[in-house]
Amino acid sequence: MNVKLVFSQFLIACVAIFASAQAWAVLHLEVTGGIDSGILIAVPEFSAENTVSQKLSDVINSDLIRSGSFSPMSKDKMPVSQVSGTDVNIQDWQGNDLQNLVSGSIAKDGSNYVISFNLYDVPSGSVILSKKAKVSASNLRKYAHMISNMIYEKIVGLKGAFLTKIAYVSVDYKDAYPFRLVIADYDGYNEHIILRSKEPVMSPTWSPDGSSVAYVSFEKRKPGIWIQNIQGKTRQLITSFPGINGSPKWSPKGDRLALVFSKDGNPEIYTIGLGSKSMTRLTNNRAIDTEPSWAPDGSIYYNSDRGGKPQIYRMAGGDAQRVTWEGDANMNPCVSPDGKYIALITQSNGSYRVARLDLDTKNLMVLSNSQFDESPSIAPNGSMIIYSTIIRGRKGLALVSADGRFHANLPSVSGEVRAPAWSPFLN
């Protein structure tokens, strides 16, 4: 029997790679808490918005809600529904608690559009930001996200994450290829399936330059680590040792992957140089060591059950330091991009919840009020955490702000959605 031939045919039958822009499940946002505690802002319709393909004000409102920092005024409560251009009669908007107003206009210019907006500080009546840009028709949604970034940066003082993406795994058991790896805008739009498989796909992780994802695939009926360029359709098998090949995490400099292998007897953490292919072993004990996450200083936080139950440890140099002491168990650490806190899953009384560990105070705060949380991933500006949880009996995604005030669900339309990974800044 020609094993190689059988194998390659099997591989082709098992996995289909393509970047298809299918308009299927958009992740609809269901706010479940905290919307009232944000900054009060109004973004009425831009003038001539009805004549273009994207309702810019809707995109901006949606971004500002999803940031967790704003309470956008609903359109039916606005004193004026559509302002005529960027200039407004600011007195119409004063006298209540409204903090900010965005007014905008759209003008056609050949095959492009000129988009102008003003950001007002409502109590003082002054314009605090004013911008004008020429935008092609195909870039309207992208430019709306850019406006959201500008508003967010001006008011909140952090870099906005509205042009980022998420990778996640979608499972539909009715499909011939039930397991798919999906890349979408952070708000669920523009979904692209980049991999379809008959066997599970897990644990996507982004390269710091946003060009590639690494992930675990069981397409050979056992796990391997793959790297796939999300623009082209090229992919490469990186490791396929006997036993576990899991938990890939790209280093902040982009030159290494942290990984878990059990080839030396039980799950241990290793790093591989992507250029040099050199492998370094980081843990060596009888316990399970898994779920590595890089801190910006190059240290690695991970989950080890060497103490009996899973807890989070930090490894720097050769030393391992335990960092979680509350709850029954703590697992799945994700270090914030600025290194100031870790999102993790804490287990107590049978519930598994997203929590935040502040690395300076060592304070652990439970952030979610659901029960079976997994896979937290932090936005590149550190403000929001996306994770996977059970919503009405089915696995979907959820958002919580880093301070725990804002909560929203992103339920799957059909099948299950899990393993979210927030991209780095892409702009």
Place this chain on the structure above:
Amino acid sequence: MEKRLAGIAAVIFASFMIASCSSTNDNGSIDPDISDVSGSEGADVTVGDYGDNYKLSPEERAKLEALKRNNTIYFAYDKDVVAPEYANILQNHARFLIAHPEVNVIVQGHTDERGTPEYNIALGERRAKSVALYLQNLGVNVRQLSIVSYGEEKPAVLGTSAEAFAKNRRAVLVY
């Protein structure tokens, strides 16, 4: 006692896995072109379909098909110990495997949905190893055994009830 068995298991499996791994050179680097180890040694049956190619007499074939229908070991929450009620099933599998050294079996390990995906991969591997070690202790040759853990990724039953969880904490023997 279990800890010591786990230790012994670790040594046995380490040597088993190293024996069938041909992908690294001496200083431990990885060459992607040859890191795919499936299809090596003849002991690996993960390539190809689950339908097998074994040439068996009708009587023995019937035995194997019966074993395929009775191939799941369930576990208590957070445990990887093989409960006594499964001794019979595993003895039947062991008997067949000893009588047919050309037959290989994959032991799959699974967990319920609670906890986190990658930690559950590790727990699933503990369960698969536990069953494989049990079969070895009954006399099955280690070369006939391979393991794979799916963690929580391939549940047998969807849902979050205690019953669904119980049905997902399992090891499955696949021929």
